[in-house]
Amino acid sequence: MWKKIGMLFLILMTGCPALGALRIDVTGAISEPTPVAMPYFNASGWRQQNIADSITDVIAADLERSGLFRIIDRDAYIQKIHSVDTHPHFADWQAVNAHALVHGEINEDPVSGELRVSFRLWDVYAQEQMEAKVLSTTPDSWRRMAHIIADQIYERLTGEKGYFDTKVVFISESGNQANRMKRLAVMDQDGANVQYLTDGKDIVLTPRFSPNMREVTYFSYKDGRPKVYIMDIVTGKSRLVGDFPGMTFAPRFSPDGKKLVMSLATRGNSDIYTVDLDSLKKKRLTDHPAIDTSPSFSPDGQRIVFNSDRGGTQQLYVMDAEGKNVKRISFGSGTYATPVWSPRGDYIAFTKIEENQFHIGLMRPDGSGERLIANGFLVEAPTFAPNGRVVMFFRQVPSDERGRGGASKLYSIDVTGYNERLIKTPEDASDPTWSPLLH
Amino acid sequence: MFKQVLGIVCGAALLSACASNDQGADLYGNANGGWSDDVNISDLSATDTTAKFNEEVTAVVYFPFNSSDLTGEAKSYLSEQAAWLKDNPRALILIEGRCDERGTREYNLALGERRANAARSYLVAKGIAADRIRTISYGKEKPVVLGSTPAAWAKNRNATTVAY
Structure with a gap:
């Protein structure tokens, strides 16, 4: 394609x-x-x-x-x-x-x-x-x-790079909340040219592009085993990433495309690993009884921001690419999740939960300058446009006791916090990831 | 090791009406998942085992918000489950961890895993062989009770034991 x-x-x-x-x-x-x-x-x-x-x-x-x-x-x-x-x-x-x-x-x-x-x-x-x-x-x-x-x-x-000749990989959702069909899908950034990459048989989540955009890594319950996969977008073929005991989830590519960083849960405990995509050897980066997940590389590949509840509540931490020098960067009220590093390197976007409201926010990589740019009953999964000026996320509304409602839609908003826009999709949508520029 | 397990009922509706239901056969098709590599799944009639388990013990234990700590009630139900498993030594179980929708997706996958394993550890401590137990986390994906209400959220923060 x-x-x-x-x-x-x-x-x-x-x-x-x-x-x-x-x-x-x-x-x-x-x-x-x-x-x-x-x-x-x-x-x-x-x-x-x-x-x-x-x-x-x-x-x-x-x-x-x-x-x-x-x-x-x-x-x-x-x-x-x-x-x-x-x-x-x-x-x-x-x-x-x-x-x-x-x-x-x-x-x-x-x-x-x-x-x-x-x-x-x-x-x-x-x-x-x-x-x-x-x-x-x-x-x-x-x-x-x-x-x-x-x-x-x-x-x-x-004077900035553009971001219009880009794709978005996301999860297309349909059906009742009790039996939601979730398909891997890719489209142009404006919502045109939607193509479905999986058939909806298995629940799939959290797709992310490889730097060259030929592949997507994602999480799937295929065969009843919750694991991280990589799909070649051109051939449509998927492969399991390593055969590690336990659940693998929350994958993202390294900026050079040679590794994945992801969580592996063994005996209930989730830690962060990198997996070399040639040798499929894994390397442990965190070793803590707390939940460590949602890792995201800095654009230079030198650092990783991640989500951990090691301090008692969910907060954001930064470590170097070897897993050393772990430093907490979120200190506001509420809890923090789903950090993602801007391709410009200047911001980390995150989901914040405070007083039963969800927010999309930004902070600098040292944790300073926190501000919230979007909110709702449930907003989640920020992803940056390749020029770092626009953030896309999804917003879900409440559902009733019969599973009706619960609509989930994609939105974009400037990092300034202005200009929020709905991105129209044929079905409900969640878990967007923005591609690099195609040209 | 890739034997098909027949007749596993999806955990969602286990509490009551599912006795004769035969959906979700595919779900645990691969016995080699997780870390219980040496589980050898027998040809026991899974539907009967699942139904019997659900009739005789409480299969679902609930958790407080954002927590994987077992409550006193959860421990008493798990103790019943352990006793049942001793009486039914050929039965295997899968523990499904779940979360409410008020968390983020990836963290909830991890939290569901922690909940399933909290139940698993309790059963192991009660003398159930670890290789009889598998776990899976559904995070916030497969809610048991629908609706965006505190009551529904409380029901979806659970570890559900499916015997087969």
Whole structure:
């Protein structure tokens, strides 16, 4: 399913993109979204125009969902753009208060059928071109092309890496709470292109991508044995990770993809181990009668944050990758769980339970600067976008005594704590993990 | 070692109506799971054993919130279970640990495991051979009682013994 990545390529069009003065601050708390003008991309022929419209809509939806941009109503536009080479009348775009202008066109190669999208991004006030590129791919990858263009625009305007050309692996849930069907599923970050990777026969939980996104590690009750598995996404084949006595759970890949870190429960006691994926040899990192679980590597692979109740209640701890120098980092009221390290390294996201409310929160790796960004009856399982600016999680509502209700949905929210958005999925969803950037 | 065990009833509904139910045969299909590698599962009629156990003793013990400590009541029920297992020396058991929905998924898997093992350790201390006992944690996955109420949560914090 990832093989089309190699077929995408980017070419710089004539002229170097100027360093525009326009720069959107992603760290600002409440700021008005920056107004962007984006006419529907041009195309020749109604069928091509449909594709162009769809691509424009996906780009616009990505930019708007980030909370940083607002697409100005197209009825207000004064200048008519005829092609990607139409030069903007900047006064016309200033008149509708556009800070940036994006326009483009699509062409189909009559021989190969390849789809080619070109676009330009302009700083309307500086009157300078900020970006100009051509992308080409097979027509069925048009959504990816749109996400890549949205990433280009986001990157040029914010100075941050984008996160739109990404996938989310998650658990798709259906049925009554008493007999819930849980399937491993993967989709685009905006909820499109959902594909199911397991058939729902076994309960599966907590899927996580490998760094190269070819594999997913997850927990399954397959054959009545609660164990950690790795699935090759391309072939769909799963393998048991080691044959260790006892339950294995809470797996995550190391940043180099060579190891898993996970919990192994023996005689009721859960400790943290790494498993080398070549030799399948395990190495014990914690040895404590308390529960040690939910380990997550720092992006440099040097440290691991994990969840333990060794102090009497569930708290967050950081240790080095060898299991030494264990240090507690959570000290607020309530209990803490499911820590995950940001790909930027600057934050650890977690679930916090306090006075029967669940929260998603952030703290720095030394435990300072704790703040809560989302809450609910049950919120859990934060995961970072690859640029570390957005967190996804799931929220479940209460169910009644017949197991009705209990809906579970995915949401994204900026690390600033603003711009919470529902991510629509065909069924209920939980346990999301965000992939790295695909391109 | 991969003998099929027939007729195991899913632990959820054990308390009453499940005597003739034959669901979940697949659940323990692999006798080699867990660390009781030397368990050799016999061809005893599992359904009868399960039903008999559930009729004669209390199969479910409950735990306080976020705890795997056995209450006095839990210990007395487990003592009954131990006596029954001595009277029925061919019976094997699986102890299922469960948690309420008010915890996080991975921690609850660990807590369910700890609850199942608290029950297991008690039975072993009462003289039941460790190789007759397997454990599994369902965390917050397979609630026995539905609903987001304190009463339902209390029922779902349990260790359920399934004899076969």
